[in-house]
Amino acid sequence: MSRTNEDHAHVQEFFGARAADWDRKFPGDGPAFAAAVAEFGLRPGDRVLDAGCGTGRALPELRAAVGDTGSVLGMDMTAQMLDAARQAGRGSRAALIRADVARLPLRDGALDAVFAAGLIAHLPEPAANLRELARVVRPGGRLALFHPIGRAALAARHGRELTPDDLRAEHNLGPLLSGSGWELTSYADEDARFLALAVRRP
Numbered sequence: 001m002s003r004t005n006e007d008h009a010h011v012q013e014f015f016g017a018r019a020a021d022w023d024r025k026f027p028g029d030g031p032a033f034a035a036a037v038a039e040f041g042l043r044p045g046d047r048v049l050d051a052g053c054g055t056g057r058a059l060p061e062l063r064a065a066v067g068d069t070g071s072v073l074g075m076d077m078t079a080q081m082l083d084a085a086r087q088a089g090r091g092s093r094a095a096l097i098r099a100d101v102a103r104l105p106l107r108d109g110a111l112d113a114v115f116a117a118g119l120i121a122h123l124p125e126p127a128a129n130l131r132e133l134a135r136v137v138r139p140g141g142r143l144a145l146f147h148p149i150g151r152a153a154l155a156a157r158h159g160r161e162l163t164p165d166d167l168r169a170e171h172n173l174g175p176l177l178s179g180s181g182w183e184l185t186s187y188a189d190e191d192a193r194f195l196a197l198a199v200r201r202p
Contacts, residue, residue, distance in 0.1 A: 052119035056085030134181030
């Protein structure tokens with residue numbers, strides 16, 4: 001089994017086992033998701049992907065932002081997470097697709113925006129995977145990398161220290177995005193949220 005396949009198997013096992021209780025474990029995240037989508041600046045009619053959508057907590061907010069004329073896709077590689085999204089009624093807000101962000105079943109430039117909550121820490125090949133997200137977004141389109149708590153709070157939750165090589169640190173994330181077809185335009189790392197916004201370069 002290749003390293004990428006091992007990573008995928010680990011991610012599916014980890015999230016698959018936790019899918020049914022995921023929303024109950026983090027009941028207070030809703031306002032942070034709503035605020036992040038509002039700051040993302042989607043417009044009616046936009047085509048947006050929730051990459052690694054999990055149980056679909058962002059999908060109602062994304063649908064409200066793009067309206068009936070827009071389109072919302074929720075993609076996740078873990079079947080149990082998509083099942084939980086459907087059971088929560090979020091499948092009515094978006095098309096739910098089981099897919100790997102490393103090989104998106106979308107044509108070049110098909111989207112206006114990608115929203116990704118908690119995704120970047122689980123990418124087996126971050127530069128290549130971010131390039132794949134860039135491929136499916138039109139020039140000038142946008143990317144949001146979000147987490148409902150900041151880096152320090154997340155590290156404390158997992159009982160570890162922040163290190164300089166943390167991928168989400170601004171000094172690492174900026175060059176990573178730049179080398180993957182994006183330009184970092186906004187960066188916020190606070191106790192109550194992490195939100196990095198980027199624009200797809202021509």
